[in-house]
Amino acid sequence: MRGFSRYAAGTALAILLVATAFPFWWALVASVSPEATLFERPSLWPREIVLEHYRALFDVRDFWIPIRNSLVVAGTTTVFCVVVGAFAAYAIARLRFRGKALILGFILAVTMFPQISIVSPLYLLLRTLGLINSYPGLVLPYLTFAMPLTVWLLVTFFRQLPGDLEEAALVDGASRWQAFTKVMLPLAAPGVATTGILTFIYSWNEFLFALSFTLGPERQTVPVAIALFRGQYQVPWGQIMAAAIVATFPVAALVLAFQRRIVQGLTAGAVKG
């Protein structure tokens, strides 16, 4: 590793930055260029800046509907999973009982479930319950990947907390429940927030279930709405790229604001430190 000179490493990372940013820049340029110029000679800078694609996106295509749907579905899923998952994760990380290694192994196995393997029963179930094309009809399937993910991440965070404070509280006569709510939860708040952010991102991005269990634009989430964009005669690239920028914005903002914590959450769960 040392043989890698610092200069070479810097160059590699500069190339990486450009390669990472370029597709976004290209989408941004397309989203503010007049449709006709998109098919002319490509240019790195917009020749002329127009907002017609963004206007069409919200005025004609009602893009605020999929945004609202995604916020409701991803938000509900996240809150439910973090609240329910926090109890389970605390027990697994901190309490002594038999079978917890088994439970944790099972939870990890479920996070690796291919989603397609449960599409058919979920479809039949939601159809029977009359929940196709509804918010609960999305939140329920989302729990299949969000619940195990939340528990897994939270266990990681709870295990990193120092045990002394909790022990001290117990010695001072606090019950386990009080030790959890008064001592552990406040300490774990950053980890809980990170878990919430990651769960939200996974739910915001989900595609297969949202495609399978919605029927029309009124309940489609952002990824489904964008994937099904169609133009009358040709692909409406300007609008699609505007939509891509809009869909990227919330997750990019979350990631940039909480990058340190997110990296911690992503790596701690996977690599033993």
Place this chain on the structure above:
Amino acid sequence: MSAVAPRRGFEAAERRLAWSLVAPALGVILLVALFPLGWTVWESLHVHDLRMPWRGKPFAGLDNYVAMASDGRFWASMGHTFFFTAASVGLELLLGLFLAMAMNQAFRGRGLVRAAVLVPWAIPTVVSALLWRFLFDAEAGIANAVLLDVGLIEEPIVWFIRASTAWVPVILADVWKTTPFVALLLLAGLQNIDESLHEAASVDGANAWQRFRHITLPLLKPAILVVLIFRTLDAFRVFDLIYVLTGGGPGTSTEPISLYAFNALLQNLQFGYGSALSVVVFATTFAIAVLYIKGLGMDLGEGPR
């Protein structure tokens, strides 16, 4: 006796508390994930065509699986899936290792790089697929413009009209989106390696390659294995990316198994056969995981530390 009793009572109370805390989350997972999985297997043993509800749902034993054995589209889709998995995971691992080592060199702007590489990972796969479809569009795409300028091609390539060229944007898009994740996991592994090992090896006259081969690589093995298993399982169930980029086309020439199962279920409404295809996806994923864990001596059961 009297000294043991209260201790036992305390442990029993702790056990009860633990189970009551775990029960809701575990219940949810059993209900929404494990129970449906069993149901998929049950469905796969029936002929169940939602377009013909009057036919009901007769039990068919293993008929769906027997039909699959002679279904060319099934074998082709499995082939596409394995090809995509091998190509994308292979490239991501090599590139990710290289980038992780570059990032591990202390230098200014590391935070910026780290933040920047997270963004492709965090955006919806559908969005990254669209970005790359636009880059490789036959008329408006920049890929053709650059290749024409450099003189590598004389005519614009219509990328999505043939499977051989359609795979290029598919694999590039996946590499672009997930290499950051690979690099971050490997970087975490690299940072755990004691710097003094390298210093000692240098003093003993080991060159850079020897140090990489005999220090970095063996110590990084656990992190590499974790990356491999996560990425392989993820790539094997590829759906969003190909749905948006090629739709499995032209024809079904880039269709992965997940997309074939989806089409059988929700386009053709063959719930019996579609479920059987889904079971195969699950079983293969499971087999890959077992192979990695048993074959490569990985220990995930202990959980995070």
